[in-house]
Amino acid sequence: MELEIPKTLYSGKIKEIKLGKGDKAVTIGGESAYPFYLFEGEMPNLPKIAMEVWDCAPEEWAEAALEPFDGVTDDPVAWAKKCIKDYGAEMIALQLISTDPNGLNRAADEAAEVVKRVAEAIDVPLIVWGTANHDKDTEVLKKVCENCQEKKLIIGPVEEGDHKKIGAAALAYHHTVISSTPIDINLAKQLNILLGNLGIPDELIVMDPTVSSIGYGIEYCYSVMERDRMAALTQQDEKLQFPIICNLAKEVWKTKEVHILMEEDPKLGDAKKRGILMEAMTAMVLLLGGADILIMRHPKAIELAREMITELTAS
């Protein structure tokens, strides 16, 4: 019996999208096969990792996650620069934690000012992520779009409940939108259609399927991502042929298991390595699901994820 290597029949392709501008612009997407199925098709642009920066000093981060950013966590500009200079970040993701109405509730003007300062201080693409509160995000992200004209930001999460206003603002100033839906392929498709109806061109859309950590239901997002890719690549579902972004760091680092010290539960092993591995393994699973951009935190977890991307695509 001769071994005949079966081939998947692909009929579609993920859209290739350019993020940011200038020398440090990043291109993602363009896949013509399932993730890392390089014997069947191409992955012209490798998945990229954006490093997370918060717009206010984190209060409850595990020691392991704070350590690499010692001295800069109260200054988003210094923090972003450190990520680029010391850890080679190809993109920055600024999380607008301070704008949460259930938290600091910082005003839109003030938040947008911080975004502007970061955008002006760096040359890599900048992702700006709100709090998923529709009213507040509308207020804040509109202001951000306006304030950072020509910066070609990547703005999100844009959800069904706020897509019109945020989408219109992004469109007006040529920012990319993150089409964000709660772990559901049909809702994802529907929102992409709505964004299209609003006039947002395909090359300004990336998809956020909503992700979680290993141990916390990652199987749901993993399978939704696999279904997204299957529909996009084998069923010509054009409205799902967008690159996927996964905002995973804050999901991993808020879990109970990254905060438990070894002394409290010796069976869980070294706390620092455990946190790093939970982040790196979550990244691994999401890469296999089809992630094009991973938003990550710990430099060592990022290094591990990068090594896996390199080895999986080594010739």
Add this chain to the structure above:
Amino acid sequence: MPLTGIEIFKLLPKTNCKECGEPTCLAFAMKLAAGKAELNACPYVSEEAKVKLAEASAPPILPVTIGVGDRALKIGSETVMFRHEKRFENPPGFAILITDTMEEAEVNARLERFSQLQYKRVGLTLRPELVAAKDESGDASKFEALVNKVKQNSSSGIILMSSNPDILAAGLKACADWKPLIYAATEDNMARVVDLAKEHSCPVAAKASSLEKLAQLTAKLTEAGAKDIILDSGARTVRRAFEEQLIIRNAALNKKFRPLGFPTIVFPCEMTGDPMKEAVIASMFVAKYGGIIVLSDFQGESLFPLLVERMNIYTDPQRPLATTEGIYEIGSPDEKSPVLITTNFSLTYFIVSGEIETSKVHSYLLVKDTEGLSVMTAWAAGKFVSDTIAPFVKKCGIGDKVKHRKLIIPGYAAAESGGLEEELSGWEILIGPRNAAHIPAYLKTWKP
């Protein structure tokens, strides 16, 4: 290759005797093809037909069991490439490597970790299954002593690793009754190794240097009478090993290519010297089709995440994991602590309990059995409504643990508050946040 109804029909007696319960042999054949009938319902089918049909109806990836009793590990029987298409059937086994040239103290420490590193989660015990005993000394008596030691100090499944049949035989002398996996038969030693496998009825791994050679080897092993086979394609670089896992499963499922229709064994321990990276490589094989994953060592910081990842990926998409109904103490709550209630979908429980923990407010969390549904779904399905919540709150005994009478319900079940105040007389119903992420802020305002 599965047979069609017509092909099966040709193998039946064609007498239309109806004794199988079907009106005609053709109708029976159609049901067989659809997997809706059993061949033994036909009293007159020939032996020859039985053999042919059994061959044709064998699963495309055969199941293999390593070990005996309640510690037996069953792998294989997979039917899909993607878990959403049905489900992944049998989670991969994790093996810890132990060699016969290691210091005794190191061997003991590893066996100790093997037994100790177990974790309780949603009512399940997560633990590794296998010890891979490897011959590095080339000395049969040393290897036998190592295997004996493994047997005395653990109740694991065992993998016997050597390329030398004499040494494998020595290992089998020590543990054949535990039905270990013999690793490995190669082109060079297969004649003797397959005899060992047959003599002791043990599963055997086939190791080759490419998929083509692997397929030739398993074909020979099968011909020589080996039944339970595990595949090692020999790849030790990440990309090749990954791609070969995909191709093996794809060929078995979609081309019904029998020579690769077996579970696999992979060796992250031979792909890198960095334990962190090894763990991430292992996590890749959990998702993409490893049957047995051999690690250079077990440490809590890497084994725990791998075990929870495995649990996630192998969760049946059609059957959500559920938590046991009851009162959960978060922190050290006392009689003045807040009481919250939620449903028993395990993800809901994890997220809600995690957020309460983050708040650092010691609390009681009541988990109501809603057959694994989340709050919104359970509420819509009538499983998380005042009629079902009230009796549970009364009988669970929370009234004896707290002096106050305040119950915090999820924001999404706000509509139940009136009904609950009626049915739980004396209790005040407080409406908590809709989103679990807002629990910490909410609890900070708590007053008994």
